[in-house]
Amino acid sequence: MPRSVPPPDWVLTRRRAIGDRIRAARLTAGLTQEQVALNIGMDRATYNRIEMGHSAALIDSLILIAEALGTDLADFVRK
Secondary structure (H helix, E strand, C coil), rough: CCCCCCCCHHHHHHHHHHHHHHHHHHHHCCCCCHHHHHHHHCCCEEEEEHHHHHCCCCCCHHHHHHHHHHCCHHHHCCC
């Protein structure tokens, strides 16, 4: 169910920071968005929206992404 009220700006800023950390981990791993998305059973467009911070990712998706990139989930959400 979509939110009736958009999240505050600080939440959007944190979401973009998480996406930046995911992107950095992916590039360090030498993988494309397509490769990661296929590995975790997600379409590339959805993965891209998470990485760009345009979409709020489910915790399950973040766990799968962290596993696919060989990193700890905490590395994505740490301030």
